Amino acid sequence: MKYSSQMVAKPYFIFALILLAGEIVFGLAMGAQYLYGDFLFPAIPFNVLRMVHTNLLIVLLLFGFMGATYYLIPEESERELWSPMLAKLTFWIFAAAGVATILGYLFVPYATLSASLANSFWPTMGREFLEQPTITKVGIVLVVLSYIFNTTMTVIKGRKTTISVILLTGLFGLAFFFLFAFYVPQNLAMDKFFWWFVVHLWVEGTWELILGALLAFVLIKTTGVDREHIDKWLYLIIAMTLISGLAGTGHHFFYIGTPGYWLWIGSIASAAEPIPFFLMILFAFNMSKNRRIQHDNKIALTWAKGTAVVGFLGAGVWGFFHTLAPVNYYTHGTQLTAAHGHLSFFGAYVMICFTLISYAMPILRGRPHGNGPKSQKVELASFWMMVLGMIGLTLALTVAGIMQIEMQRLPDAAHALGFMETQAAISKVYMVRLAFGVMVLLGLLTYFYSFFVKEEKAYA
Amino acid sequence: MSERITKNMARNIYFGGGLFAILVFTGLTFDTVKQIPKLSHDDKITASVALGKKVWENNNCVGCHTIMGEGAYYAPELGNAFQRLGGGDEEVFKTYLAGWMAAQPMDIANRRKMPQFHLTPEQVTNLADFLIWTSRVNNQEWPPNIKG
Ligand code: HEM
Ligand code: HEM
Ligand SMILES: [Fe+2]
Numbered sequence A: 001m002k003y004s005s006q007m008v009a010k011p012y013f014i015f016a017l018i019l020l021a022g023e024i025v026f027g028l029a030m031g032a033q034y035l036y037g038d039f040l041f042p043a044i045p046f047n048v049l050r051m052v053h054t055n056l057l058i059v060l061l062l063f064g065f066m067g068a069t070y071y072l073i074p075e076e077s078e079r080e081l082w083s084p085m086l087a088k089l090t091f092w093i094f095a096a097a098g099v100a101t102i103l104g105y106l107f108v109p110y111a112t113l114s115a116s117l118a119n120s121f122w123p124t125m126g127r128e129f130l131e132q133p134t135i136t137k138v139g140i141v142l143v144v145l146s147y148i149f150n151t152t153m154t155v156i157k158g159r160k161t162t163i164s165v166i167l168l169t170g171l172f173g174l175a176f177f178f179l180f181a182f183y184v185p186q187n188l189a190m191d192k193f194f195w196w197f198v199v200h201l202w203v204e205g206t207w208e209l210i211l212g213a214l215l216a217f218v219l220i221k222t223t224g225v226d227r228e229h230i231d232k233w234l235y236l237i238i239a240m241t242l243i244s245g246l247a248g249t250g251h252h253f254f255y256i257g258t259p260g261y262w263l264w265i266g267s268i269a270s271a272a273e274p275i276p277f278f279l280m281i282l283f284a285f286n287m288s289k290n291r292r293i294q295h296d297n298k299i300a301l302t303w304a305k306g307t308a309v310v311g312f313l314g315a316g317v318w319g320f321f322h323t324l325a326p327v328n329y330y331t332h333g334t335q336l337t338a339a340h341g342h343l344s345f346f347g348a349y350v351m352i353c354f355t356l357i358s359y360a361m362p363i364l365r366g367r368p369h370g371n372g373p374k375s376q377k378v379e380l381a382s383f384w385m386m387v388l389g390m391i392g393l394t395l396a397l398t399v400a401g402i403m404q405i406e407m408q409r410l411p412d413a414a415h416a417l418g419f420m421e422t423q424a425a426i427s428k429v430y431m432v433r434l435a436f437g438v439m440v441l442l443g444l445l446t447y448f449y450s451f452f453v454k455e456e457k458a459y460a
Numbered sequence B: 001m002s003e004r005i006t007k008n009m010a011r012n013i014y015f016g017g018g019l020f021a022i023l024v025f026t027g028l029t030f031d032t033v034k035q036i037p038k039l040s041h042d043d044k045i046t047a048s049v050a051l052g053k054k055v056w057e058n059n060n061c062v063g064c065h066t067i068m069g070e071g072a073y074y075a076p077e078l079g080n081a082f083q084r085l086g087g088g089d090e091e092v093f094k095t096y097l098a099g100w101m102a103a104q105p106m107d108i109a110n111r112r113k114m115p116q117f118h119l120t121p122e123q124v125t126n127l128a129d130f131l132i133w134t135s136r137v138n139n140q141e142w143p144p145n146i147k148g
Helices: A004-035 A046-077 A084-107 A110-114 A117-121 A134-157 A162-182 A188-223 A227-252 A261-271 A274-289 A298-321 A325-331 A335-364 A373-409 A419-425 A427-450 B007-039 B047-058 B081-086 B090-103 B121-135
Strands: none
Touching: A004 A046, A004 A084, A004 A335, A004 A427, A046 A084, A046 A134, A046 A162, A046 A188, A046 A335, A084 A110, A084 A134, A110 B047, A117 A134, A134 A162, A162 A188, A162 A227, A188 A227, A188 A274, A188 A298, A188 A335, A188 B007, A188 B121, A227 A261, A227 A274, A227 B007, A261 A325, A261 B007, A274 A298, A298 A335, A298 A373, A325 A373, A335 A373, A373 A419, A373 A427, A419 A427, B047 B121, B081 B090, B081 B121, B090 B121
8 A cells, every 4th residue: 555545445345345235135135025025015115125225236336436536546646635534524424324314215114205304395206226315315415526526636636647537537427417316307208318317327428437447447556557558448448438328328218208319329329338348358358468467466357357247248238138229119127127237237336346345455454465365265256156146147137038028028918918927927037036146145245254364374 | 459549549539539429419418308398298297297296206106116117127017007007098097096006005925015105095196197197108109018
């Protein structure tokens, strides 16, 4: 660790991992309720489980990005963080607000929450992924602003690199598009249109800039390839992100009351969206092939390559499956959507957090060369358990989606099965999904265990 | 290919391509915002429809159901509930919905459960009006069939 202020990253990383465990536990609970409707009902209905699950995901990624930034920015800027105090303070505020919101979901009926003061004054609740009470949303804005301010000041006062500037651009974009969460028009079609400005323009726009910058940072550190080369790749990746991803938002504007030209524009532009993800694979593997140094933290590079590959699978391949309008006509809002949502979020964004954590945590814990070989072996096992578990879960949901489409969507009205009958017919596949989900949880527990592995003898 | 591209070229593609993409997307956004009112029959949004949307949001219905294909996949699509459950008849649909909401949760072991929301009769009417309005949005004839 070159700068003592990098230490503030540590609680962010640890908390992100704890939230991930929570997310997966709630995922498993949902997987069980899918099969046994009385499981946890009426104590926790499905919609509550789901918003805990997805909101934990969003918040854990924000914690992961913040930890990654606070670790990376001092090193890139070659100076201490502008205000470590502010970073520590916002950690506690954000963590407390996050926990309070989740407890609110679990113990207060949603209708009571939405009748709360701030939300009656400015209603923003009850939309997918944006279920947070207005007051929590305001809190998120304040936390994110303080985070961006701290980062910007550090970058301005220090060395400016391509990585830090692109990371900052991504963060400004994240903050900007979140503002659309406060716009809830009474026209549902308009509401949906702008809802995607948060959801799509986060994961297939601004977050990809963050992802690219974080990936580039770890690749520089673990391969020693020179910056000229890394920067060039990074620019190409994010150029393709913007070119395909902005108009690509149109793949959500097929069937929600938006003009018909989106059928064409959305299909064509989004068909190019796998390109930046594919470039990330070439990027990671090329840099690793041309590496100048042999970093002892091998597992960090494994995570980096894994992020590129699984991100491409989830976003690029599974995204492409349903991105053309004529296909999406049948797949829209089925288990296939959930299949894609799982592998893309995990492969691209959860895995980039693991990459940073695996690279930075050993250093923050006083092991500049990474964890010892025994610990890395355990971590490698956890890598495969989680990756294969998520791929298995995704494949199961893909089969479920195809069956759903075959039974419910393709036949004419007289022969098609209803929604609930179709779900009953798929139930065996949901068992398989649940089993792979358990494997992911075991993988995460193995990962936690790797932090506590004792090495037999001291190593340099 | 990457040997022939320099860092400067890559940066120019990023700025040029990015700016172009932003302009195109902004232009399309303005046009879409102009067209949505007509495509969705904005003038038919009565006070009851608007209140119904609030009931929908305040109870997080989208946490289980899809509406025009978006939401959760635990429970049936409701963008076309008016046709599927009300046969396209407003009175029939309102009666059906009132009965349905009152009957939850259903007492069938391990069937997926819908909670009891304790809505007032007015709220149920608002909800019905909102779903009726939604079913008439011009959304390229989606879903493929009445089952949703
Ligand atoms: C890491 C990047 C990505 C993430 C995290 C992601 C995540 C998601 C999620 C969570 C949904 C479901 C949204 C909802 O609940 O309604 C979704 C939908 C969708 N995604 Fe992605 N996605 C990514 C990249 C892509 C890419 C690159 C493509 C296209 C090549 C794509 C195509 C789609 C399509 C077409 C839908 C709509 C599915 C439907 O109609 O039901 N996604 N995505
Ligand atoms: C490992 C065990 C997991 C299980 C059993 C599980 C299960 C589920 C279930 C049942 C849903 C609701 C689907 C519906 O609406 O009907 C869901 C939604 C979702 N989960 Fe998970 N999940 C797991 C892990 C994860 C992980 C690790 C991530 C992210 C990295 C994730 C991201 C999501 C997302 C983004 C959605 C919303 C999908 C959409 O709207 O299309 N889940 N999950
Ligand atoms: Fe998208």
